[in-house]
Amino acid sequence: MENSPAKPNVPALHMEGVAVGSLRNPDAVVAEEVNWTVAAGDYWAVAGLQGSGKSDFLMLAGSLTAPRRGRYRLFGEDMPIYEEARLKTRLRLGLVFDGGQLFNHLTVAENTALPLRYHQNLAPCEAEAAVRDLLQAMELTPWEGRTPATMGRSWQKRAGLARALALQPEVLLVDNPLAGLDLRHTNWWLNFLDQLSKGHPILRGRPMTLVVTTADLRPWKGRARQFAILKNQRLLVLGAWAQLQAASEEMLHELLTEGTQTG
Amino acid sequence: MRALLRLPLPRTLTDYLGRELLRFLLMVQGLGAFTLITLGVMISKFGVARRLIHPRVREETARAGLRLLPMFLFMSAALGLLVIGQAVSWLTRVGAIDYLGTIMVVVVVRELGPLATALLVLARIGTANVIELGTARATGEVEALEALGIDPVHYLIVPRVIGMALSVFALTVYLILGALLSGYLWAFVQDVPLRPEEYVRQLAGALSGLDFVLLVLKTLAFGCVIALVTCYHGLAQPLRLEEVSEATVTAVAQSIILCVLIDALFIIIYLTT
Numbered sequence: 001m002e003n004s005p006a007k008p009n010v011p012a013l014h015m016e017g018v019a020v021g022s023l024r025n026p027d028a029v030v031a032e033e034v035n036w037t038v039a040a041g042d043y044w045a046v047a048g049l050q051g052s053g054k055s056d057f058l059m060l061a062g063s064l065t066a067p068r069r070g071r072y073r074l075f076g077e078d079m080p081i082y083e084e085a086r087l088k089t090r091l092r093l094g095l096v097f098d099g100g101q102l103f104n105h106l107t108v109a110e111n112t113a114l115p116l117r118y119h120q121n122l123a124p125c126e127a128e129a130a131v132r133d134l135l136q137a138m139e140l141t142p143w144e145g146r147t148p149a150t151m152g153r154s155w156q157k158r159a160g161l162a163r164a165l166a167l168q169p170e171v172l173l174v175d176n177p178l179a180g181l182d183l184r185h186t187n188w189w190l191n192f193l194d195q196l197s198k199g200h201p202i203l204r205g206r207p208m209t210l211v212v213t214t215a216d217l218r219p220w221k222g223r224a225r226q227f228a229i230l231k232n233q234r235l236l237v238l239g240a241w242a243q244l245q246a247a248s249e250e251m252l253h254e255l256l257t258e259g260t261q262t263g
Numbered sequence: 264m265r266a267l268l269r270l271p272l273p274r275t276l277t278d279y280l281g282r283e284l285l286r287f288l289l290m291v292q293g294l295g296a297f298t299l300i301t302l303g304v305m306i307s308k309f310g311v312a313r314r315l316i317h318p319r320v321r322e323e324t325a326r327a328g329l330r331l332l333p334m335f336l337f338m339s340a341a342l343g344l345l346v347i348g349q350a351v352s353w354l355t356r357v358g359a360i361d362y363l364g365t366i367m368v369v370v371v372v373r374e375l376g377p378l379a380t381a382l383l384v385l386a387r388i389g390t391a392n393v394i395e396l397g398t399a400r401a402t403g404e405v406e407a408l409e410a411l412g413i414d415p416v417h418y419l420i421v422p423r424v425i426g427m428a429l430s431v432f433a434l435t436v437y438l439i440l441g442a443l444l445s446g447y448l449w450a451f452v453q454d455v456p457l458r459p460e461e462y463v464r465q466l467a468g469a470l471s472g473l474d475f476v477l478l479v480l481k482t483l484a485f486g487c488v489i490a491l492v493t494c495y496h497g498l499a500q501p502l503r504l505e506e507v508s509e510a511t512v513t514a515v516a517q518s519i520i521l522c523v524l525i526d527a528l529f530i531i532i533y534l535t536t
Binding site for chain 2: 023059062064084087090091094095097099101102103104105114115117118119121122123160163164167
């Protein structure tokens with residue numbers, strides 16, 4: 001399935017007065033009055049403490065939940081969930097889950113091939129070349145025949161990234177990419193996301209729009225270009241790193257100096 | 264309405280009955296909606312991603328059918344022994360051994376064969392459906408499918424429904440054939456004066472065209488109902504891991520009740536035609 005062409009001057013993501021519900025608890029609202037715009041080519045880091053609703057916020061941005069109130073537009077189109085007519089627009093956006101959320105009965109290669117096989121109606125051998133390139137880029141080739149349960153969490157996350165990139169989306173949402181990673185994996189993720197933002201060969205050099213969530217802002221200095229924090233059920237859009245440092249938010253102190261890699 | 268079910272436990276019998284009735288109505292509503300959605304997806308996505316979905320249907324058919332074949336061969340031998348063992352003993356006493364074939368048709372083809380197959384498939388595969396789907400739901404695999412733009416009903420449910428319907432039909436045929444054959448062998452071992460051609464003549468005489476039609480319809484209905492109920496309880500509602508076992512128990516109970524009700528419906532059709 002070919003992605004529909006980008007409309008000029010239309011933001012990639014646009015939220016107006018959105019209330020974000022919880023994916024796990026249907027009665028809970030994790031953020032209110034969210035006004036947020038992501039332009040093509042942006043690189044956002046959305047920070048918040050554990051339990052602040054970062055994942056729920058990203059699930060809404062990924063169109064997995066509908067806004068409780070307000071309006072959410074993806075590439076200029078209102079984004080109710082599960083609408084077949086909106087599928088092409090939805091596929092312009094990729095989502096990487098915190099734990100990878102791989103399908104346990106499939107191998108890493110099969111997980112990566114799944115979106116290609118479903119949307120392009122490919123036989124396994126027809127998806128092989130694209131999958132091989134993706135796994136190579138993620139350094140996952142030795143793991144390609146393994147099922148997720150036999151791999152470490154760090155590698156599962158990379159497999160989740162490979163699967164999200166299979167359809168070559170224009171926007172990538174990454175939930176807590178650095179949580180629980182050692183230094184080597186952390187550096188790999190930061191460098192790889194940098195390359196994606198600037199234009200990676202697996203995307204034929206096309207710069208990608210990125211949104212990551214994090215509980216620790218420090219690693220994103222000099223990487224992400226825009227910053228926001230989720231606090232007290234509000235999304236505070238802060239702007240660039242310089243504005244972040246100038247902001248008087250108390251919570252920023254925690255996120256910049258005491259943040260943990262776990263949340 | 265669902266909020267009412269989360270209120271503190273009822274104190275009176277009326278409260279309890281009202282709550283159970285409400286729970287039942289909600290279940291019927293949910294199951295009905297799930298069935299319609301599955302049917303809608305089957306029709307609207309017919310031919311979509313067929314190189315992925317068709318192998319999935321074959322996998323599910325093999326899982327719910329082919330791999331259970333050894334167990335069903337054993338069951339068919341046991342069923343033939345049970346029915347013939349009892350029938351020969353009683354028919355000989357009353358001098359009605361000519362009805363052996365008729366009894367085999369009525370008991371095995373119309374009743375025990377389809378129902379026993381449905382219950383065995385429910386026990387072996389239906390329960391696995393709830394656990395697999397419930398776990399997938401609880402661990403976020405279903406959200407991952409949605410994030411990839413893959414319809415979970417199309418990828419997870421449709422192959423299971425088609426696979427289980429075909430499997431219950433095929434296994435029932437094998438069970439019936441095996442039971443009829445083993446029935447004759449047991450009768451032969453017991454020195455029943457019944458020649459093979461006479462046994463076949465009795466069977467053919469007792470079978471009608473309606474038996475074949477209703478057998479196909481009944482087994483397909485059993486397969487669809489078991490698949491839909493077990494998939495509904497595994498997938499249609501948000502689940503936490505600790506709720507999966509309870510969902511499995513509920514799904515099994517409801518599947519059995521629905522299969523028995525369908526069986527009763529077919530008995531009425533037999534009796535009125």
